[in-house]
Every structure is written in structure tokens, then in C-alpha cells.
Amino acid sequence: MGRLMLVDGHSLAYRAFYALPAENFSTSTGQTTNAVYGFTSMLINVLRDEQPTHLAVAFDLGRQTFRTEEYAEYKANRATTPTEFSGQVPLIREVLDAMGVPQVTAEGYEADDVICTLTRRAREAGHDVLVVTGDRDSFQLVDDHVTVLYPVRGVSELSRMDPAAVEARYGVPPGLYPDLAALVGEDSDNLPGVPGVGPKTAAKWLLAHGGLAGVIGAAGDIKGKAGENLRTHLHDVERNRRLNRLVGDLDLPLGPADLERRPWDRDAIHTVFDGLEFRVLRERLFATFDNDEPEATGGFAVEVRRLDDAAARAWWDALPTSARLGAEVVLDDTADTGTGPGDGVVEAVALAASPAAGESVSEVVTVPPGTLLDLARGGGPGLVLHDAKPQLHLLAGRPPSSSTASLPEGLVVSDTALAAYLCRPDQRSYDLADLSVRHLGRTLVEGEEVEGGAPVEDQLGLDLDGGSGGGDDPSALLEAARQVRAVRAGIRAAAVAELDAVLRAELEEREGSALLRDLELPLLRVLARMEDAGIAVDVEQLQQLREHYDVRVSEAARLAWAEVGEEINLGSPKQLQRVLFEQLAMPKTKRTKTGYTTDAEALQDLYERTEHPFLLHLLEHRDAIRLRQTVEGLLATVGPDRRIRTTFQQTIAATGRLSSTDPNLQNIPIRTEEGRRIRAAFVVGRDSAGDMGCLMSADYSQVEMRIMAHLSGDAGLIEAFRSGEDLHRFVGSRVFEVEPAAVTPEMRAKVKAMSYGLAYGLSAFGLSRQLRTPVEESRALMDEYFERFGGVRDYLRGVVDQARRDGWTATILGRRRYLPDLTSDNRQRREAAERMALNAPIQGSAADLVKVAMLGVQAGLDAAGARSRMLLQVHDELVLEVAPDELDDVRELVVREMAGAADLAVPLDVSVGVGRSWFDAAH
DNA sequence: AAGAAGACGTA
DNA sequence: CGTACGTCTTCTTG
Structure with a gap:
């Protein structure tokens, strides 16, 4: 039945x-x-x-x-x-x-x-x-x-x-x-x-x-x-x-x-749901599935032994030095450190050896963190963590008094999140539970994920809710809670140990092992140190800026409201649409999913057509409110030492770039005069030994075009970079068949847009829209461009063909991006994938170069015992804080490492600036 | 409360 | 109908 x-x-x-x-x-x-x-x-x-x-x-x-x-x-x-x-x-x-x-x-x-x-x-x-x-x-x-x-x-x-x-x-x-x-x-x-x-x-x-x-x-x-x-x-x-x-x-x-x-x-479900971008639905599906057939997806059974210092040493010494231990810090999040949410005290580190075949219960030990660091300093087994950087911060303690630089060399031999990222960089998260289900076919049973935290407590036979069986001895309860934390971390450590083996094999198959070992893993520690350092800001200056922008906001709002006779919410696209297109009956702009766009470009366009002053006030308001918000966001994250610490995400961008969050320091304004004032508030600070000398900003010029020249081998483009002539002037003179000196600013602007668009898969339509010229004209420009730089055209075609055949693109260092949509029957999807395929090797190779340079710079600074330190990476730019007497050495080091990050067919040009502030260091 | 959409900052 | 991100506000949905 x-x-x-x-x-x-x-x-x-x-x-x-x-x-x-x-x-x-x-x-x-x-x-x-x-x-x-x-x-x-x-x-x-x-x-x-x-x-x-x-x-x-x-x-x-x-x-x-x-x-x-x-x-x-x-x-x-x-x-x-x-x-x-x-x-x-x-x-x-x-x-x-x-x-x-x-x-x-x-x-x-x-x-x-x-x-x-x-x-x-x-x-x-x-x-x-x-x-x-x-x-x-x-x-x-x-x-x-x-x-x-x-x-x-x-x-x-x-x-x-x-x-x-x-x-x-x-x-x-x-x-x-x-x-x-x-x-x-x-x-x-x-x-x-x-x-x-x-x-x-x-x-x-x-x-x-x-x-x-x-x-x-x-x-x-x-x-x-x-x-x-x-x-x-x-x-x-x-x-x-x-x-x-x-x-x-x-x-x-x-x-x-x-x-x-x-x-x-x-x-298959992951693949299909990834493609459909059904995130919540996938979770619901797995929730349903897991409830249906628990036997098909057994969790991790662990037996946790808590070792004191002496026992930990004995245990450690008995391990082969080549051992890899799955590890996870055990965080006592009930200990109130008074430093904010998500903080806690590392009470131990859970360590799991790779399971012997057929073993159903993983042996896990927890050891005191200090003991572990001590032991690791003497060499021996290495740790594999999942998303190691935050855990390294916890282990190292809080800056500025502590730094991850103090952690033992060779402590972390792998990071399963990084490994998974290199295998499939398009995923939006590398949650350990997801990876465990996906690669191990096992559910990571975590208390937080199940109502009331039942499974772990069940496994322990504990009652933490203080119910009838729990007893009311407070110390017993605390002890029980401690054991639950140990088991939870132990389960994760056991999963990491297993995942490590699986992902290592998978990454090897994808020819990414070296990338992990020689690039991402060492970089992880560099990033941790940059996060430790933070960047100093002039708080008073930021506060003044906030007031300044605040005045602009109020004034613009007042004027805008006066124009339309009511105090609409200027931040509401919906209300703006009503006022602009109904009340003021302005011409319709580009359609969005829910109406007509009110973005800055469209508003500017409308202003040129209607000259309605409301539009100017609205644009002014947008600009000011945004700048104010940027400043407020920065002020909210300033630490007690007047420094701002971002988090660099290493597993987010599918091309291999880093990203920066909380706060994002990779999108600090630079294009407008008003915005640049924010950059001026990022200033040189001090370290434990005293005042530093200046900020240094070093960036690659036209790195993506140079990579394009290298990858395509196009003789004309290579010559452009070798000649030392201004790139766009050179290209313009070829495309328009005039002497370089005769290239007008308009011509230069056109080929510049064309050149940059190339790496994005720009179409004639897109180019014409950007240049505000007829499509035929931009098509003619593209034809002429490709005529002169045929190697570029051949390369771009070749990239897509290769990617369609192999299923992936690769960067200079072999970083892959998988693009299954290249063979989609759906034209829109296919063409989007083609543009990604065009862009990924270029953007990704640039990311490779900067990462290589960062490792070189860090190694150079360490070797010299320098006080100077790297603070930020903004894709093609490095920001350093330089000690007073180290300027020349550091400048030389940075230029050498950045320019020498790869041996390309064209030189890598690096420009460096220094100054009291980030703005002053711009060049 | 959480997510989508629109907007906009960076390379 | 140009790539890659993060964050904010408003609005909708559960």
C-alpha cells in the first residue's frame, strides 16, 4: 500500500x-x-x-x-x-x-x-x-x-x-x-x-x-x-x-x-538551482529532503575528548608531522567581551584527524588555543580550516594590541572554503553545511539549524533548557553548554577533515592546486594582516564633511519640494515616477521592471529636454545624500584607535578579484571633486612605534588592456605599450589613420571607450549608447578598430570558442571560471555567458597579478623587517602606510613587485604617489 | 523579518 | 543590448 x-x-x-x-x-x-x-x-x-x-x-x-x-x-x-x-x-x-x-x-x-x-x-x-x-x-x-x-x-x-x-x-x-x-x-x-x-x-x-x-x-x-x-x-x-x-x-x-x-x-540540484538562482527554494528543498530520508544523509558522529595542555602535547607529538587536521575554533559566545555582536572568547580549538576508512565515529580532540599555537610553532601537523581568516583573527586576538602576524608560520595548510572557491568560483556561498551535503553527501547537523538545537544535545543526552531533567546546578549547566560548543565545533572539524581530502582531489583535477597553495593560501595571511592594520581616518574631517553634505541634502530637498509643491520622498523611485511622469508629464525614460527609470543618466537627459529645475535639485539631493551616507557609514566603523578595518572577501568574485565589506573600502568616491574630499579623510596614522610617514598609493596603469595585449599577442597593441606613447592616442592614430599628434580629444575618447568596452563584450549598440552616436557610426568604429587590431578580434573569438569547448575560461595563472551557459539554447543566457567568458580571463588575470604582487610586497617588507605595511587593495591599486625613513625602499619594492608580478609581452607600468592622505597620494 | 528592486559608488 | 563587486533605501511579501 x-x-x-x-x-x-x-x-x-x-x-x-x-x-x-x-x-x-x-x-x-x-x-x-x-x-x-x-x-x-x-x-x-x-x-x-x-x-x-x-x-x-x-x-x-x-x-x-x-x-x-x-x-x-x-x-x-x-x-x-x-x-x-x-x-x-x-x-x-x-x-x-x-x-x-x-x-x-x-x-x-x-x-x-x-x-x-x-x-x-x-x-x-x-x-x-x-x-x-x-x-x-x-x-x-x-x-x-x-x-x-x-x-x-x-x-x-x-x-x-x-x-x-x-x-x-x-x-x-x-x-x-x-x-x-x-x-x-x-x-x-x-x-x-x-x-x-x-x-x-x-x-x-x-x-x-x-x-x-x-x-x-x-x-x-x-x-x-x-x-x-x-x-x-x-x-x-x-x-x-x-x-x-x-x-x-x-x-x-x-x-x-x-x-x-x-x-x-x-x-544536479545545485547546478540547476544555481542556474535558476533559487536560493531559498533550494534550502527549502533540502530541508524537505533531509526530513524525508534521514538515513540517506547521515550526519557526523563525533566523540570529543577535551585535552588539557599536557595531554594535548602528548597527542600532538604522536601524530605524523605530515598529518592534516580539520580544525575549528570553539568559541564561547556567552562570554561578553563587550566589543560587539558575534564576538566571543576562543576557549579551545577542535581538531579532527582524517578518518580512517570505514570509521563511522570521528575522534575529535579539543585543545587550549595557547597550547595549539605553541605546538604549531614547533612544526608538525598542519591545520585545515574552513574560512580560516576570521578564525585566525580570533586566535590572534584583537588588534591593535595583537595581530595575526604573530601566528605561527605554516599553521594553516589549507582552507576548504578557498579550495571550494577555486573549484567553482561562481557559487555565492561556501557554507560548510552546503559543501558537506554536496561533496560528502552528509548533513552537517548543527544545533542552530534545527529547532531548539536538538541534535547535538540529543547526542549528549543533555537538557540545556533547564527543564525538569536539566538539574539546577549552574556549574553543571555551564559545563554542559561548554560540551555542546565543543561537539558542534568538533562536528565541523570532522567535516572539514573529510572535505579537505575530497576537495584536494577535485582541485587537482581542475589544475588549481598550485593556485591554492602558492597564491590564495599565502594571500589569506597577508589579507589578515591588512585587516589587522586598518587605515587611519581624520575623524574631525569626516564629521565636518558629514555636516557639509547634510546642509547640501536639506537645501536640495527644500528646493526640490518647492518646485513640485509637496514634500515627496525623494528617495522613492515610485513617488518620483508619479511626480515626473504623471504630475509633470515628462517624457518617459527607459523602462524598468516596475516602471520608468529615474537614474542619474535619465534625469540628466530629462533636464536637457525639459530644463525643469526640479531635476537639478533632485540630482543634487541624490549626490549629497549618497556622500553623506558614505561618510556616516565610515564614521560608524571607526575604531577606538581612529582606524577603519574592512574585511577582504576572498571567495566572492567569480573572476578572482577580492571584495571588501563592512565597510567597503573599494568604492570610496574618486571621480568627483566633492567625493574626493572623502578620500582626503583617509590619512597616514601611527603604529605601535609611533607616527608613520605617509600613505603610498601604487597602481597599475591600463592593466587590463596590457593583459589583453599580452593574451592576444596583437602586434599593434603590443607596440602601443612598448612605444611609450599614450595608449589611446596611439590606438586613435591607427584607427583614424592620422598622426598621433592629430588625434583629437573626441577621437581619443571614442577609442578609449571602445578599448575598455572590448574586455566587457561591448556591442555596437552599447558603444553607440555610451558615446551617444548612431549605431552605424559605432559599428564602423568597431570594424575599423578590429581591422587595425585583428589579433584582439581573433583572441576574443578564440576565448569564447575555447570556453565553449572546455566549459571554462582560464587566467594567466590557470584560475578557471566555469560557464555552462555558453551552450545554452537561451540566447540571452548564452550571450551573457559569452561576455563573462570574454571578461573573466582579463579581469581574472589582473587579479592574479595584483595578488602575486601583494605576496611579493609582503615578503619584501617582512624580509626587510620594515614597519611599513600594506593597508588596502583596490583591484589595481595598493595602498600602504610607510614609515618615515622607509619611503625610498618601499617605493622601490612596490614598483619592483608590481611591475614584476608577471612576465608579459608588454611592460607593466606602475605609478606611485605619496602623501599625507589617500587623496594626496593619488597621482 | 527578509528579500527584491532600484539606485550608485569603485575597478 | 558592457564585466566584477557592496550598500543603501524603499517597497513587497511571508
Whole structure:
């Protein structure tokens, strides 16, 4: 006895398509996903709620069926299927494939017939059946063992149609429903019924005459207008009944026995859901899945021994020096350090040796952090951490009094988050629990992820909530909590140990091992030291700036409000749209998903056309409020030592770049005069030994174009860089066939935009929009450009071809980016992937170079025992704080390391500036 | 409370 | 209809 769930795929997808606003569901590549989302969401819910043992989804095959053959008008009233919808059906099928759900179709028949056939056969096998469909014809299948779940109100709610429900709704038992539908007609199928006969009349007749045959037989006796209509439409009614009868004897490739639910392909689900950008839905899916089949995804069983200093030393010494230990700090987050949320005290480090084969319970020890650091200083086993940098900060203690620089060399031999990132840099997170599920097929059972933290406590037989069994001895409770923390960290350490082995093999396969070992891993410590250092700011100057911008904000708002006569919220695009396009009836701008854009470019354009002063005040307000917010954000993060400490993210950007958060110091304004005042507030500070001398900013000039020249081998471009001539002037003189000296600023601007656009996959359309010139002109420019620099064109083509063949692009150092969408049937997705393929080797190689340079600079500073230190990296720029007497040495070091980061076909040009502030150091 | 959308800062 | 990010506000949804 099982429970078979049969889903009408098209019917539900259609419901979802119309229930969810398409504009709210699209991927970054422009694929609409509302139907996929709605369908999948509904499926997850219904699986969760109904727990079927068997499952299949039926799909229609085209529009030609035996019904259209009998009656050409069948469903002919339906508008042609929107392409937005049909494009999503294959995606839904991909989701189902990944979920291991069988799909059944039958040529010439509809999904309903498939469902009817499977229902019959399942009933014969003794199963109960649940039919999930938005097609009312299926009500004829309902009986004591067959229930239809019928969506009402969009996709969020399913109505449970059992015999009683059908009868309550239509006044007839399920068996008579198709008779009733034949009389009443079905608009959605273009089947007209008897005029003037609705469900009430039809039910009355059917009950009085025992069914449609009876009604037809007694047609002559039925009085009134309705009876007359019945007699003139008998033919329609009989036809309706033939068409709405579901076929129950199809020859199908699959029977109920083949539909038993099977394990889902986690990797496929990740791939599919990544592509669809369904993050929450994936979590819901796994939540449902894990609850369904816990035995398929056992967690980590650990046995934790707490070692004191002496025991830890003995344990450590017994390990082979080549051992790799999965590690995770044990954080006592109940200890209030008074320094903010998420802080705590490292009470121990959990260490897990790689498990011996067949071992089901991992042995984990926890050791005191001080002991561990001591031991590691003497060499021996290395640690593998997951997302090591924050843990290194915890281990090192809080700057400025402590620094990760003090941690033992060789402490961390790998980082599983970095390894996973190098394997697949496009993921948006490298959560240990996700990776564990994905690569180990094991659920990382963590207290936080389960209601009430049950699993770990269960494993320990503890009751932390202070309930009846918990006892009220406070020290016992504290001890129990400590043990829970140790077990949680121990589980993570055990997972890391296993993950390390798997990811090392995977990374090796992808030829990324050296990148991890020689670049990212050493860089991790460099970044940690930069984060430790922070950058000094002039707080008073920032406060003055805030006031200055604040005045600008108020003044601009006042003037803007005066122009429109009401105090609208100038930060609300919605209210702005109302004022601009309705109240002031300005010409419409570019469309967005929800209306018309009010971005700065559009506002500027509108101003040029209307000269309405409101627009100027609005732009002024935007600018000022943004600058004020930037300053406020910075002020909020200034530490007690007047320094700002960012976090560099090493596993976010798919191209290999770093990113900076909390606060983001990679997007401090520079383009406008007003914005640059913020840069001037970043100043040289002091270290433990006293005042530093100056800030130094060193950046690569045109690094991406140089990499393009190198990678393409284009003789003209290489010559441009070797000649020492201004790049854009040189290119302009070639493209426009004039002497370099005769290149006008306009010509230079055009080729400059073209050159930079190349690396982004710029189109003639995009170029024309940017240059505000006709498309033909920009196309001509592109043609001329490629004519002169044919190597560039050949290279760009070659990159995409290679990536399509191999599935990935690679940088100079072999950093890969996988782009499966290059072979997508969806043009939008494919072309977006092509642009990424063009850009990834260039942006990524630049990122490689800067990282190499950073390692070199750090090594040079360390070797010299310098006080000077690196503070920031802004993609092609390094910012350092230089000690007074080290300026010349550091300048020389930085230029040497940056320029020598790679041996390219063109020189790497580095420009350096120094000054009291970041602004002054700009050059 | 959490997420989407729109806007905009950087390279 | 140009790549890669992060963060803010407003608005919508659960």
C-alpha cells in the first residue's frame, strides 16, 4: 500500500505562470523563472504535506490530441502559449530530473489521460492516489482512494477534492462531474454547453435522471427555455462528454511500480538551482529532503575528548608531522567581551584527524588555543580550516594590541572554503553545511539549524533548557553548554577533515592546486594582516564633511519640494515616477521592471529636454545624500584607535578579484571633486612605534588592456605599450589613420571607450549608447578598430570558442571560471555567458597579478623587517602606510613587485604617489 | 523579518 | 543590448 502522487505538469506550471508576476522572477541573465519557481515551490510544499511514496509528473505533448482531431475547436480559444511560458517548461523538466522525479507523456494524449491511466493502475495495485492538477476534468477520478488537489487562488493553496468536496461544490458525486461539465460546458476548453444551464440546473437534472444518459433520454420532457436549449444542443453535450472522458488504458512506458520515490541528485540540484538562482527554494528543498530520508544523509558522529595542555602535547607529538587536521575554533559566545555582536572568547580549538576508512565515529580532540599555537610553532601537523581568516583573527586576538602576524608560520595548510572557491568560483556561498551535503553527501547537523538545537544535545543526552531533567546546578549547566560548543565545533572539524581530502582531489583535477597553495593560501595571511592594520581616518574631517553634505541634502530637498509643491520622498523611485511622469508629464525614460527609470543618466537627459529645475535639485539631493551616507557609514566603523578595518572577501568574485565589506573600502568616491574630499579623510596614522610617514598609493596603469595585449599577442597593441606613447592616442592614430599628434580629444575618447568596452563584450549598440552616436557610426568604429587590431578580434573569438569547448575560461595563472551557459539554447543566457567568458580571463588575470604582487610586497617588507605595511587593495591599486625613513625602499619594492608580478609581452607600468592622505597620494 | 528592486559608488 | 563587486533605501511579501 503506497501513496502515489500524480502531478499535471503543464496545468500547474500555467497556474504558477499567471499567479506570480513574471517581472519579479528572472535570473541575472534575464531568464524568466516565475513558472519554474511557482511550480517547484508548489511541488515542495505538496511533497512535504502529503509525503507520497510514489511520484510522477505528467506533461502534455504538443497541442495535437485525439480531442483536437475529433473537434478542431478544442481549446482553440486559448491564446497562443506565451513564449515566456514555453521557455520555462524545459527548465521545469530539468528541475524534475535533478529531483529524480519521473516524467510521463503520451503522444496524442493529454497529461490528464496519462494521469487517469496511472490512477487506474495504481488503484489496481492497491495504492491511494493524489492527483495534483488545475484541470477540473480530473474530478471524475475522485473516489474514496483518489483525491484531487486543486489549486485555488494562485499557487499557495490547494483545495482537497474528495468525494464529499466534489459533491458539496457541484451538487453531484464525482462520477457525475463529467456529465455536469458536458451540460454546463467548459470555457477554458472552448466547449460550449447548453445556454442557460449552469451547475445548479445541471445537477438537478442529473440527480433526477440518474446521469447524462437519463437526461438525454428525458430531454423531450424537460420543460422551459432550458429544456428547449438542451434539445437544440444535444449534439454539443454528447460531444462534450466524449471529449471530457479521460482515457484510462494508455500504453505507458512506466507503471506505478516504477514511480517509487528515489534519492535526489544533489549535485544536479545545485547546478540547476544555481542556474535558476533559487536560493531559498533550494534550502527549502533540502530541508524537505533531509526530513524525508534521514538515513540517506547521515550526519557526523563525533566523540570529543577535551585535552588539557599536557595531554594535548602528548597527542600532538604522536601524530605524523605530515598529518592534516580539520580544525575549528570553539568559541564561547556567552562570554561578553563587550566589543560587539558575534564576538566571543576562543576557549579551545577542535581538531579532527582524517578518518580512517570505514570509521563511522570521528575522534575529535579539543585543545587550549595557547597550547595549539605553541605546538604549531614547533612544526608538525598542519591545520585545515574552513574560512580560516576570521578564525585566525580570533586566535590572534584583537588588534591593535595583537595581530595575526604573530601566528605561527605554516599553521594553516589549507582552507576548504578557498579550495571550494577555486573549484567553482561562481557559487555565492561556501557554507560548510552546503559543501558537506554536496561533496560528502552528509548533513552537517548543527544545533542552530534545527529547532531548539536538538541534535547535538540529543547526542549528549543533555537538557540545556533547564527543564525538569536539566538539574539546577549552574556549574553543571555551564559545563554542559561548554560540551555542546565543543561537539558542534568538533562536528565541523570532522567535516572539514573529510572535505579537505575530497576537495584536494577535485582541485587537482581542475589544475588549481598550485593556485591554492602558492597564491590564495599565502594571500589569506597577508589579507589578515591588512585587516589587522586598518587605515587611519581624520575623524574631525569626516564629521565636518558629514555636516557639509547634510546642509547640501536639506537645501536640495527644500528646493526640490518647492518646485513640485509637496514634500515627496525623494528617495522613492515610485513617488518620483508619479511626480515626473504623471504630475509633470515628462517624457518617459527607459523602462524598468516596475516602471520608468529615474537614474542619474535619465534625469540628466530629462533636464536637457525639459530644463525643469526640479531635476537639478533632485540630482543634487541624490549626490549629497549618497556622500553623506558614505561618510556616516565610515564614521560608524571607526575604531577606538581612529582606524577603519574592512574585511577582504576572498571567495566572492567569480573572476578572482577580492571584495571588501563592512565597510567597503573599494568604492570610496574618486571621480568627483566633492567625493574626493572623502578620500582626503583617509590619512597616514601611527603604529605601535609611533607616527608613520605617509600613505603610498601604487597602481597599475591600463592593466587590463596590457593583459589583453599580452593574451592576444596583437602586434599593434603590443607596440602601443612598448612605444611609450599614450595608449589611446596611439590606438586613435591607427584607427583614424592620422598622426598621433592629430588625434583629437573626441577621437581619443571614442577609442578609449571602445578599448575598455572590448574586455566587457561591448556591442555596437552599447558603444553607440555610451558615446551617444548612431549605431552605424559605432559599428564602423568597431570594424575599423578590429581591422587595425585583428589579433584582439581573433583572441576574443578564440576565448569564447575555447570556453565553449572546455566549459571554462582560464587566467594567466590557470584560475578557471566555469560557464555552462555558453551552450545554452537561451540566447540571452548564452550571450551573457559569452561576455563573462570574454571578461573573466582579463579581469581574472589582473587579479592574479595584483595578488602575486601583494605576496611579493609582503615578503619584501617582512624580509626587510620594515614597519611599513600594506593597508588596502583596490583591484589595481595598493595602498600602504610607510614609515618615515622607509619611503625610498618601499617605493622601490612596490614598483619592483608590481611591475614584476608577471612576465608579459608588454611592460607593466606602475605609478606611485605619496602623501599625507589617500587623496594626496593619488597621482 | 527578509528579500527584491532600484539606485550608485569603485575597478 | 558592457564585466566584477557592496550598500543603501524603499517597497513587497511571508
